[in-house]
Amino acid sequence: MRCPFCKKNNCSQVLDSRPTKNYKAIRRRRKCQNCLQRYTTYERIEEPNSGLLVLKRSGKIQPFDKRKLKKSIANACHKLPIQDEALENLTDDILQNIEQQFKQQISYKNIYQITIKHLKKFHKMAYIRYASAYMEFENLDELLQPLQVFFSTTTEPPPTASTTEPKTQHPPQTQKENPNETKENKNP
Ligand SMILES: [Zn+2]
Numbered sequence: 001m002r003c004p005f006c007k008k009n010n011c012s013q014v015l016d017s018r019p020t021k022n023y024k025a026i027r028r029r030r031k032c033q034n035c036l037q038r039y040t041t042y043e044r045i046e047e048p049n050s051g052l053l054v055l056k057r058s059g060k061i062q063p064f065d066k067r068k069l070k071k072s073i074a075n076a077c078h079k080l081p082i083q084d085e086a087l088e089n090l091t092d093d094i095l096q097n098i099e100q101q102f103k104q105q106i107s108y109k110n111i112y113q114i115t116i117k118h119l120k121k122f123h124k125m126a127y128i129r130y131a132s133a134y135m136e137f138e139n140l141d142e143l144l145q146p147l148q149v150f151f152s153t154t155t156e157p158p159p160t161a162s163t164t165e166p167k168t169q170h171p172p173q174t175q176k177e178n179p180n181e182t183k184e185n186k187n188p
Contacts, residue, residue, distance in 0.1 A: 006035035022089055042085065050099060055107040064106070066095055073115065076130035080123060094118050 002009050012030040015038070020027055026043040052064040070091040077087060097114050098106060112134055119127040 001030065001041060003032040003035060003037065004039050005037040006032060008032065008034045012039075020085055020089070022092060024092055025085070025088065027085065042088070044088070051104075052099065052102060053105040054111065055105060057108050061105070064098075066091060069094065069111065069115070072133075073119070073126070073130070076119065076126040076133065077123065078129075080125060082123065082126070090118060090122055 001012050003012065011033045013033055014028050015031050016029040018027055019025070020042070024044065028041045028043065029038060030041060031038050050064060053061050054064050055061055070087060073091060073094075074087055094115050097118070098111065101114070102110065116127065116131055116134075119130050
């Protein structure tokens with residue numbers, strides 16, 4: 001381990017070791033014996049590939065990569081006061097949710113939907129950032145394109161594009177002036 005302060009290698013003393021809340025990592029508090037600064041390290045299991053495939057925006061299909069999921073969340077949390085442990089726990093929760101619902105393949109849109117649901121409860125600003133980063137790429141054509149690429153490689157016909165009907169707008173109801181509002185104070 002290289003000290004993040006004085007950059008000297010292999011001179012840390014472990015002061016404390018304990019599992020994280022979800023027991024998926026060991027958190028170690030270390031003290032550099034050169035500069036005496038303290039820092040934290042995490043030891044985690046390198047999780048085996050679940051075999052889950054992702055249908056990407058480009059139409060390509062790739063193995064699911066937890067690190068990419070975490071990176072997309074970390075980008076949304078950039079410079080927010082959120083610790084790596086919280087990010088890791090959140091990623092684990094999302095992954096667990098994904099694996100409950102999808103056994104073989106998931107589309108990037110489903111990943112987005114599950115992630116955004118968790119982020120909404122996790123941190124408001126990260127939620128807004130994640131949503132806006134996603135929206136930047138999305139329009140109807142881009143949403144349909146990967147599906148068409150996907151279906152064109154199989155024998156199934158492409159999905160029928162639902163036409164974007166403008167939302168029917170109800171004209172604002174004009175409030176009629178009430179003619180009965182005449183004062184009837186005729187009492188002498
Ligand atoms: Zn040091």
